[in-house]
Structure formats: structure tokens, C-alpha cells
Amino acid sequence: xxxPVVAILSLWVLSTAGDSNxxxxxxxxKRLYHQSAVKSGKLYIDGGxxxxxxxxxxxxxxxxxxxxxxxxxITLDMQYSWxxxxxxxxxxxxxITADPTTGTKPANLISGALYAGAPDDSKIYLYGGTTSFLNxxxxxxxxxxxxxxxxxxxxxxxxxxxxxxxxxxxxYKPAGGAYAEAADQGLAFYLNGWxxxxxxxxxxxxxxxxxxxxxxxxxxxxxxxxxxxxxxxLNNSPRVKGAxxxxxxxxxxxxxxxxxxxxxxxxxxxxxxEGTYVSFDSVDIFDIAxxxxxxxxxxxxxxIPGPRTDxxxxxxxxxxxSSHNIYLYGGQGANNLYDDVYVLSLPSFxxxxxxxxxxxxxxxxxxxxxxxxxxxxxxxxxxxxxxxCDWEEYxxxxxxxxxxxxxxxYHALDGEYQVPTKIYNVIGGDGxxxxxxxxxxxxxxxxxxxxxxxxTASTGSGKSTTPSSSTSSKxxxxxxxxxxxxxxxAAGLIAALILYLIRRQRKQQKNTNPPSSPPTTxxxxxxxxxxxxxxxxxxxxxxxxxxxxxxxxxxxxxTELGISNPAxxxxxxxxxxxxxxxxxxxxxxxxxxxxGKN
Numbered sequence: 001x002x003x004p005v006v007a008i009l010s011l012w013v014l015s016t017a018g019d020s021n022x023x024x025x026x027x028x029x030k031r032l033y034h035q036s037a038v039k040s041g042k043l044y045i046d047g048g049x050x051x052x053x054x055x056x057x058x059x060x061x062x063x064x065x066x067x068x069x070x071x072x073x074i075t076l077d078m079q080y081s082w083x084x085x086x087x088x089x090x091x092x093x094x095x096i097t098a099d100p101t102t103g104t105k106p107a108n109l110i111s112g113a114l115y116a117g118a119p120d121d122s123k124i125y126l127y128g129g130t131t132s133f134l135n136x137x138x139x140x141x142x143x144x145x146x147x148x149x150x151x152x153x154x155x156x157x158x159x160x161x162x163x164x165x166x167x168x169x170x171x172y173k174p175a176g177g178a179y180a181e182a183a184d185q186g187l188a189f190y191l192n193g194w195x196x197x198x199x200x201x202x203x204x205x206x207x208x209x210x211x212x213x214x215x216x217x218x219x220x221x222x223x224x225x226x227x228x229x230x231x232x233x234l235n236n237s238p239r240v241k242g243a244x245x246x247x248x249x250x251x252x253x254x255x256x257x258x259x260x261x262x263x264x265x266x267x268x269x270x271x272x273x274e275g276t277y278v279s280f281d282s283v284d285i286f287d288i289a290x291x292x293x294x295x296x297x298x299x300x301x302x303x304i305p306g307p308r309t310d311x312x313x314x315x316x317x318x319x320x321x322s323s324h325n326i327y328l329y330g331g332q333g334a335n336n337l338y339d340d341v342y343v344l345s346l347p348s349f350x351x352x353x354x355x356x357x358x359x360x361x362x363x364x365x366x367x368x369x370x371x372x373x374x375x376x377x378x379x380x381x382x383x384x385x386x387x388x389c390d391w392e393e394y395x396x397x398x399x400x401x402x403x404x405x406x407x408x409x410y411h412a413l414d415g416e417y418q419v420p421t422k423i424y425n426v427i428g429g430d431g432x433x434x435x436x437x438x439x440x441x442x443x444x445x446x447x448x449x450x451x452x453x454x455x456t457a458s459t460g461s462g463k464s465t466t467p468s469s470s471t472s473s474k475x476x477x478x479x480x481x482x483x484x485x486x487x488x489x490a491a492g493l494i495a496a497l498i499l500y501l502i503r504r505q506r507k508q509q510k511n512t513n514p515p516s517s518p519p520t521t522x523x524x525x526x527x528x529x530x531x532x533x534x535x536x537x538x539x540x541x542x543x544x545x546x547x548x549x550x551x552x553x554x555x556x557x558x559t560e561l562g563i564s565n566p567a568x569x570x571x572x573x574x575x576x577x578x579x580x581x582x583x584x585x586x587x588x589x590x591x592x593x594x595x596g597k598n
Contacts, residue, residue, distance in 0.1 A: 024072050024093050027052040029065050029389040031378040032363030033132075035114035038375070039124050039156055041079035043367070043396075045070070045377060047109045049132055051385060065386055069108050069132065071140040072096065073154065076396065078369055083409045084394050091394060099163050106152045106161055107131065107145045113179035117221045118186040123153040123162075125221050128190055130175035131198035147173035147200035151224060166226035170217050173199050177213070178244035178261065182254055182288060186222035189246075191258060192231065192238040212238040212264040218291070230293035236263045236278045241309035245326045247346065249317065251452045256286040257326065258295075259344070262309055277307030277334065280351065283344065285449060296449050301441040302351035302426070305342045308333045312366035314374050316401060318419045318433030323348070325423060327374060327401055330361040337362060337381065341399070347453040348427045349440040354404055354420065359391070370410065372417035374399040402431075 024031075034048025050070040054063045072093035082088045098105045112129025131144045149163040150173035177193025195211040197203040214237060215228045231237045242261020248254040265275040282299045311331030317324045326344040331337075337360035343352045364379025378395045382388070398410050402418040418431035428436025444450035 022052040022054070022066065022068065024050060024052075024070050024074060025091050025394070026059075027055060028393075028395060029053040030380055030385075031070055031390075031395050032380045033110040034070060034365065034378055035109070035112050035126060035129065036365045036367070036377045037114040037116045037124050038078060038367045038369060039116045040122075041077065042156070043076040043078055043369075043375065043377070044114065044124055044154070044156075045074040045076075046114050046126060047112065047129065048378065049110055049134065049363075049385070051389070053389060065389070066138075067135050067385060068138040069110075069135075069140045071108055076394075078375075078410070079412060081410055081412045084392075084396060085408045089394065094159065097159075097161055099161050102163060104145075104149070104163060106163070108140060108142045109175075111175040113177070113188070113190055115179075115181045115188040115219070115221060116183050117153075117181075117188075118183055121186070121221060122157040123155050123221070125188060125219065125224075126152040126154070127179075127188065127217075127219060128174045128177065128193065129199075130173075130196055131204075133198065144198050144201045144204045147171070147202070150174075151219065151226065153224070164224040166219070166224070170226045170228050172213065174213050174217070175199050176240040177217075178239075178242045178258060180244040180246040180256055181221075182246050182248070184248065185253065185288070186220060187288065188219040188221055189244060189256060190217040190219070191242075191244050191256075192216070192240060194240050212240065214238050216286070216293075229291065231295065233293065234258070234284055234295040235282070235297050236261075238264050239278055242278060243311060243313045243328070245313050245315050247315055247317075247324045247326075249321055250324065250346070251287050251289050253287075253289040255288060255452060257344075257346075258284040258286070259313075259326075259328075260308060260311065260331070277309070279307060280305045283349070285452070287448075287452065294448075296446060298349055298440065298445050298449050299442060300344065300349040300351055303342070303353040304351050305340070305353075306333055306336060306338070308336075308338060310362040310364075311338070312364055312376070314366050314368045314401075316368055316372065316417050318429070318435065319416055319431075320433035322429065322433040322435040322438075323419065323423070323427060325401075325419070327354075327399075329366055329374070329376065329399075330364060330379065332360075332362040332383075337383070341404070343423055345423055345427055345435075347439060347455065348435070348437040350426055350437070352423055352426050354422055357406075370412055370414040372400060372402050372414055373410065374401055375410070 029051040031045070031048045031050045035046045037044050048070045050068055052066045052068055053061050054066065056062045073096060075092050075094060077090040080088060082090070096105055096108075106126060107129070108131070109126075109129030110132050113127045115125040115127065117123050117125055128150055131142065135141065148165055148167050150170065151164040151166050153162045153164070154160070155162070172195055174190060174193030175196065175198070178191040179189060181188040192215070193213050195203065195209070195213065197206045197209045203209055214231050216231055217226055217228055219226045239258075239261040243259055245257045245259075246254055247257060259278070259280060261278050263275045263278055280300070281304050282297050285296045285298060287294070287296075305328060308331035311328055313326050313328050315324060315326050324346045326346070328342045328344065330339060339357035339360040340353065341355035343354055344350070345352060360381050361376070361379040364376055366374050366376045369375045376397045376399070379390075381390070392408075398407050399405070400407070400414075402420055404420055404422070419429065419433060419435075420431075424430055424435070426437075428434070438453070439450075439455055444453075444455060
């Protein structure tokens, strides 16, 4: 979507970006494709593209905007209430420092992930990301670093950065993937993503290089170890620029819900190849308790959002846990920029449109803060990066998810979340929860998903998808916090108990006598035929230098990576080039790590 901007900006930006006295807060115009996390009463913002507005000594804008990068770790105090328009708004920029043991600094990245880590861990964690080549003459521009250290931490207590080598099981540094974390378990997840010439110094001069990645990376933030989980049973995989939501209290350790994004192009070795938007008429579910790579597809109903990328999601549950509501905000489609909010309510699996505005936003992040508020961070309202500044003066806004009112005031001591009227008018109940609709309209697509919500699968019209890599004996049957509470009569409780005992007995029988062959997978819902193809933004990728002839060994190594035209590489302006990275062939069943100098 940003590719047309490059030609327009190339001469003007390069001639004006020599000013190194640009403050990321005082000279803020807009920021997007950054990474952010909320930890111990603070918001942390890392990396991203930033547009700066030069100002004179009196704070008045002076000159045109400058395209560059956020070179700092920006913090915003969330311990106290604030109003970014008037008072008590404490935002600061911290210098990025080197790992004291290696002398290496974390790279300046876009499209990665920042994780909060476990509550008793003082660190936040940066994973993945890619280098933007939009303005190589900007003072803060940095060439890509090695993919060996895809994981970094920042200790919020002693303000130090540390790097970790997780390449034994995860040999690449991905970008553009969907991400979520189960912070209560010290687990972080990164789904699919891509490699390009900004993700590693081994690729930085490779012409038009883009490779989609299979698998989901699981990072244990308590031990700084990683493993790669198969996504062979995931529909529309690999995909990029979608979202992943963590739902605690479902199954024994929570589930992940994947939605949206763009699928792998027909041939992914070039940006000229196009993929397709993933429809929101179904979502994919991963059971954290199993950690076996099995995904389950569930069709959904209701007011289904238009296909899009670069949106954000946050999850909040009803006070009684009878519904779990995933709020989706903004994004961009093939020909649309969105300013809307939808909710996907579980276990009814109903989409409900909550808000429609006229100020679109994409490339932003968002977080649940203060019990019921969605904090949005950064983003842009136009495909033209130089079209003007963000009307949100500091790049943050607040949505009260109970009243559905936007504002600039954050309430640190806000009350508990109440289910909005628009939601319980659809699924039943009230502000406290008490949801009536506890199954999808067409029923659960299979027994596994039904068991996550302590229900039974319907024999109705729901489409069924059972991953071939799993059997029913792998599914946890623990207590699920999605049952109807408060208004269930005694007879219903007795019936539920009987059903539970029957299911448990059947499960024990299946464990004793496992099936001789795994279940088959049926076809899942496809995007409507009128969906337009989607592609990644060529503006992020570098295309320079002259083609050079490679040795047969180099060609062989790059061919193993799936590069369809390995001869089309570009010279490195005299800089030494490291060896091409090879795909990992080791099993991904053990967390492992080692540390060392980059």
C-alpha cells in the first residue's frame, strides 16, 4: 500500500533528513509499525517508522515533515490517570544501549513484537522485526544485523538490554507475524511471518526478496528459550499481518485465536506476487495446554468485518466469564482504510459491530489498561506517509470498552468491565455477563473446540475441521470458565453434570483405545470470490546495486531457502557478507538457548 510513496519521497526526504536534533516526543508527527507493551505501570514503545516535525525554539512547526525511525525506547506512565490534552502526561524517551556483556545494541526495527513477560519478571522482550529502507540517509538508519539474536530483553529495573541466541530451534528472525502472550504462564507466541532483506544481514542486498514462514514460535520468557511449533493444520497458512488473541480461562491453560491477515502468495520469492486476504468468517484456535501444533477451525456468524491487515485486537471477559470478547480496531484492506470496532464474542462466536467512525487507522498497536479501557498507540490515517500529522498529539487514545466512548483521558482506577448493551442484546445476559448463547449459531465444528468450552459439538450445519495431526485423546477436559452461571436452574446443573460424566467416560475410553488412524480434515470456508488480492508494501524493502554471479555453493544454499531465482543477488558496496542461513532440520520439541557475542 505504501509503495507509490517511495518515488515521491526519495529525493525530498534524502535532502532534508540531515537534521539529527529530532526528538521523538517533541517533534512527533506520527508513528507506525512499531512494537509496544505495558509492564508494571508503564507503556513501552520500541522502534517503528516515525514522521518528525522540525520546530523552532518556541515550539512552532518550522519546515516540512521528515521521514525517519524511532531510535529510542519511549515510555508513558500508566500508574496515574492522565489527560494528554491538558495535564499529568508523562512521556519520556530512553536511549537504546548495548548489551553490557557483548557491546551489541538491539536493531532499530519495524513489524516485530514486544512482550511484557511474566508478572514477576522485570524484563520486557523484543522478538523479530525487520529493517526499513525507506530513508537510508536518516541519521538513525541502521543496516540489518544478524538473525542469530532474534530475541532481546530490556530490564525495566536496571535499564539494560540483553541478547539471546535462540537459533538452534528457530534459525530465522521473522517479521510481520501475528503475536500474543500468555504472560501469566511466561509464554509468548509469534505466528508465521516473513523473511525479507531487512530481517538479516545475509539478505540485505538480495533483490526483491520475500519468503513467507510456516510455524509458530513459542518463547518461554522465564528461561529465554524458544521452539518452533508446526502449523501444518492451520488454515490459510502461512499468513502475515493478521492478529493473535490470548483467551485465558478457556481449556486448562487458555487458547489462542488467530484471525485476518494475508495468505502466502502463489510464489513468495518476489514482492510482485500477490496473496489473498483471510476472511473473518472463521477463526483458528490453538490449545496452549497441548502445545502439539494442532489448530482447529471454527466458522463464525454475525456482522463479519471486511478483510484487512494491520489492525489490532484486545481481549476482555465478562465479570462472570460467561463470554470472552475480542475487540478488533481499524486496519487496511485492498481499497479501504478502516475506522471501526468489531467484537468477536466467544463461545457464541458472533461478530458484533460496535463502532463506525471517519478517522481510519492502521499500523497501530493496542492494549487493555485500567480494567476496561483500550489504549491505542500510533498508526496512520492515510496511505501517504507525508499527508499530515496524527491528530492524536502524542499518538495515544483511549476507548472505554463498556460505554464505547473514545477520549483522551486515561483512568488508572477505573471500575470493572461491563458487557456493553450491543453485545448482550445479541448473546443475551446483562452487563455482568450471564450470557445465554453458549454455542455458535451453527454449532461447534468439532468435539475438540466444544470441549474447550465445556460443551458438546452440534450435529447442525456447522462446518467441521479436525486437524489431521491430532486425536481426541490430546484435548484437555479441565474446567472451563465459559459455562452459564447465575441464572441456570437446578435441572440444568444436573443435566450438565451428567453430560460431563459421559464425556469424561468417553474420553477415558478413547485414551485406553486410541483410534487406529487420525481423523481426516474437511474443507474450510474460503474467502468470497469478490475479495481482491492483497500484497505487502514494497516501500519497506530495498532494491539497489548490480546483479552479481554467485558460486554454486551460494546458489545451493539459497535454493534450500526456497529462493526461486538465487542468481539475482546484489553486491554489498564492499562490505563483507556472511554465509546464507540454512533451514533448520532439527526437531522442535525442546526449549534451548545459548548466549554469545554478535
